[in-house]
Amino acid sequence: RDHPDAKVLQSQWSALEDALAKGQTRSIGVINFCQFSLTSVLATAKVTPAVNYYLTHVGMGLDPRGLRSFGEARGIRTFAYGAIGEPGPNKELLQNPIVNKIAKEHGVSPEAVAVRWILQSGAAVSVRPTVEFGLGSAACLPKTEENKNKQTRSRCDQGLAERAASFQWELTSSEMSELSGLTSPNDNPTLFSSAGCPDAFGPKDYVKYIQSLGS
Numbered sequence: 001r002d003h004p005d006a007k008v009l010q011s012q013w014s015a016l017e018d019a020l021a022k023g024q025t026r027s028i029g030v031i032n033f034c035q036f037s038l039t040s041v042l043a044t045a046k047v048t049p050a051v052n053y054y055l056t057h058v059g060m061g062l063d064p065r066g067l068r069s070f071g072e073a074r075g076i077r078t079f080a081y082g083a084i085g086e087p088g089p090n091k092e093l094l095q096n097p098i099v100n101k102i103a104k105e106h107g108v109s110p111e112a113v114a115v116r117w118i119l120q121s122g123a124a125v126s127v128r129p130t131v132e133f134g135l136g137s138a139a140c141l142p143k144t145e146e147n148k149n150k151q152t153r154s155r156c157d158q159g160l161a162e163r164a165a166s167f168q169w170e171l172t173s174s175e176m177s178e179l180s181g182l183t184s185p186n187d188n189p190t191l192f193s194s195a196g197c198p199d200a201f202g203p204k205d206y207v208k209y210i211q212s213l214g215s
Contacts, residue, residue: 006040013041013049020047029053029079034190034197035070048075051124054189056080058093058114059182062121064189078123082187083115092185099182102175109162116166117179129159 003009016028029051030041041049052071056064056078063069068078085093093099094110103110118125171179190197 003037006043009037009040010044013045017045017047027051029076032190032193032197034065034067034193037190037193037197038071038074038076042074051077051079053079053081053126055082055086055187055191056118056123056125056189057083057085057090057185057187058096058099058117058179059185060187060189061183062180064186067189068123080118080123080125083118083125083127084111085185086187086192090185096182098178102171102179106169106171108165108169112162112166113171113179115163116169116171117176119166120171120176121180127160127163129156129163 003012013028013030016025019025020028027050028047029049030037031053033041033049033052033054038049038052052067054067056068057080071078084090089111093114096110099110099113103113106113108116115125115127188199191199
């Protein structure tokens with residue numbers, strides 16, 4: 001995680017490098033690191049972070065705030081979360097006329113288009129099988145006694161299957177251009193970082209944000 005103090009960042013990264021050297025992990029990366037955080041770590045790093053995991057979705061462009069080009073120029077891959085919004089689905093994104101037009105042409109959901117756009121741009125993407133995952137709950141199986149012991153497909157299975165299907169089709173070059181050209185919703189890629197990054201969204205702010213979703 002990032003920190004406003006460069007020395008703390010460097011110490012944290014050194015600990016991860018030690019874990020890598022001991023074989024305790026196969027790869028190490030960072031989350032929500034802006035340019036300041038990356039520069040701080042790279043100043044003393046023996047191992048370059050494999051990935052920077054940060055918020056990216058349609059409407060933010062291919063290089064949000066220059067973070068992707070900054071990282072990739074230094075050998076750090078982009079690993080995106082929030083493909084359909086964060087922490088829950090973004091209505092503006094999923095109801096966008098261009099996103100829905102493309103979804104209809106391919107016979108897929110707007111969510112699938114959003115995920116495919118990130119994949120086809122060359123970035124990695126994480127997905128959640130259900131909306132509840134983004135809102136702090138890991139519940140997947142239906143909460144009924146009737147379904148408790150049945151070997152039926154859970155909502156998690158269905159959600160993951162739909163996301164995995166994003167590998168089975170492609171956007172055209174013109175569709176990629178249309179989606180990449182959208183400028184809203186334009187979120188901060190390192191929104192959920194500490195005060196070390198611009199316009200950071202601290203833990204207390206995040207709690208308030210989650211609570212506001214239910215109001």
